[in-house]
């Protein structure tokens with residue numbers, strides 16, 4: 001049995017009003033439902049996001065610039081809020097780039113990463129003055145050609161696939177063969193061949209992974225990142241004779257989703273970064289050092305709310321059938337990279353203190369056994385019309401879900 005109540009206390013405290021109701025930005029669920037004209041919906045709490053960014057920037061050394069990876073949650077109002085909170089954006093498509101630019105964020109604080117950039121992506125990034133994180137020799141050739149044709153110098157950083165990996169990561173994105181970045185051993189050759197007439201090499205991007213709750217693993221990857229950066233910067237200065245001003249050391253900070261997971265020890269990471277910046281002072285003095293984070297900044301600031309529309313018992317198992325499901329929240333259903341499905345923290349939103357409890361399976365309206373909202377959870381007894389609230393839903397929610405699957409109604413999103 002998977003008792004989601006164990007983690008609920010930590011999730012709930014951010015959303016519980018003094019009279020024991022779930023609220024987002026002081027608005028109870030009934031009001032939010034009216035604002036967005038019905039369930040299901042995502043609601044994001046702007047104050048929680050502001051608090052999270054502040055806590056982190058207070059903890060990190062002042063030398064570190066914090067960038068927001070828009071892929072975690074590209075809701076325009078949220079990205080606009082982020083523009084006032086962080087010092088740059090990481091984008092993964094032309095659409096995200098245009099969104100980032102329209103917030104007024106200076107374009108030299110926007111980076112565009114990801115394999116398979118099209119000529120259109122590249123041309124528009126060059127025109128915009130955004131820094132392209134180049135991921136292969138072929139991509140560099142495309143950038144050089146586009147820059148020549150546009151008669152505009154392209155700002156690039158070389159994304160490195162280092163030999164090391166980020167241990168204990170939910171998603172490893174470095175070490176071994178990877179579609180991301182250029183293998184570190186190929187960099188000398190790449191630097192020799194760079195056409196500096198067309199290209200302004202700003203620096204390097206070393207991104208190792210995502211969703212990591214192990215501070216020691218992140219610290220170890222950062223130590224190796226700085227060592228590698230020393231080599232890369234020295235090599236590029238020797239070969240290109242140009243100044244480097246940019247080092248993006250990735251991120252990977254995770255958040256707890258499941259019972260028994262603990263919040264990341266950010267203090268330990270911040271302390272280690274302080275030491276690393278001292279140790280590599282000569283290197284970093286001339287560089288902007290960037291950490292890019294998505295999930296850590298927004299995931300805990302959002303909830304996904306659907307409504308019970310049917311209740312049934314099948315051979316002794318209680319089912320709550322809701323109007324929302326995996327088509328809006330694929331990650332919660334367990335189909336977004338989880339090996340063994342586990343429940344996100346969940347509550348019956350309007351019955352937090354219901355005395356009679358019931359063991360239930362909560363499912364969505366899709367005709368597939370994959371459409372699970374929560375599996376075997378002990379919750380206050382629910383009836384039709386009750387709210388099912390999934391916490392930790394501010395990142396990789398709506399935009400990471402197959403919204404057209406089975407042509408069900410779309411989900412609303414609101415930042416409050």
Ligand SMILES: Cc1ncc(COP(=O)(O)O)c(C=O)c1O
Nearest residue numbers: 069072113207210211293294295
């Ligand atoms: C290059 C890059 N930057 C940033 C992120 C954001 O990761 P997270 O949301 O876990 O912080 C990712 C995630 O895949 C990424 O690939």
